[in-house]
Amino acid sequence: xxxxxxxxxxxxxxxxxxxxxxxxxxxxxxxxxxxxxxxxxxxxxxxxxxxxxxxxxxxxxxxxxxxxxxxxxxxxxxxxxxxxxxxxxxxxxxxxxxxxxxxxxxxxxxxxxxxxxxxxxxxxxxxxxxxxxxxxxxxxxxxxxxxxxxxxxxxxx
Numbered sequence: 249x250x251x252x253x254x255x256x257x258x259x260x261x262x263x264x265x266x267x268x269x270x271x272x273x274x275x276x277x278x279x280x281x282x283x284x285x286x287x288x289x290x291x292x293x294x295x296x297x298x299x300x301x302x303x304x305x306x307x308x309x310x311x312x313x314x315x316x317x318x319x320x321x322x323x324x325x326x327x328x329x330x331x332x333x334x335x336x337x338x339x340x341x342x343x344x345x346x347x348x349x350x351x352x353x354x355x356x357x358x359x360x361x362x363x364x365x366x367x368x369x370x371x372x373x374x375x376x377x378x379x380x381x382x383x384x385x386x387x388x389x390x391x392x393x394x395x396x397x398x399x400x401x402x403x404x405x
Contacts, residue, residue: 252373255384257366259392263399265355265362269327271399272296272353278304281398283316284390293338296324301338318343322350329354335371347379361400364392 249256261268271277275291283289283306290313293301300321305313318338323331330353334345349368356363366388370376 249367250369253370253376255368255370255376255380255388257385257388257392259364259396260358260360260362261364261392261396261399262361263396263403265327265357267399267402268355268362268364268395271395272330277398281391281394284387285394288313289316296321296330298323299340300324302332303338318345323352327355347375347382349375349379361403364396366392 271281273294273296275294278294279289279291282291282304286308288307288310290305290307292303292305294303295301298321302317302319302321304316306316307313317334319332319334320336320338320340321330321332323329331350333348333350334343335348335350337343337345347370349370352367352369354363354365354367356365368379368384368388370379
């Protein structure tokens, strides 16, 4: 990790790694937690494989869904790691995203469930600072809390 370029988040989620993984790769599950509430998410394309599309839309006020994310998966190691980037769009063409980043989600077994780690890499300090100013900690923290609530509830059910 490079603190001048990268942002991170770490949690222990009290659910098996397979449940956390499935919440990432199932469009219906992802739509339930991917955006901070009360915003709503619609998953347009979720092709969890290298070169696969990751496209979501959002509705902030319950109205029209507008573009949210148009990214490309770089890596998908079953139940271990997902990497996607906004530097390429869902058609694998150079992107014009607000923030160019590469996000790596790592899942490891933990005695209490799943060790969940997010590493978001940026190309320069200005992009990292902009992402932080736009609310990285709050946004990624909120969606990780929502992910945890979803999969932990499934374990208790």
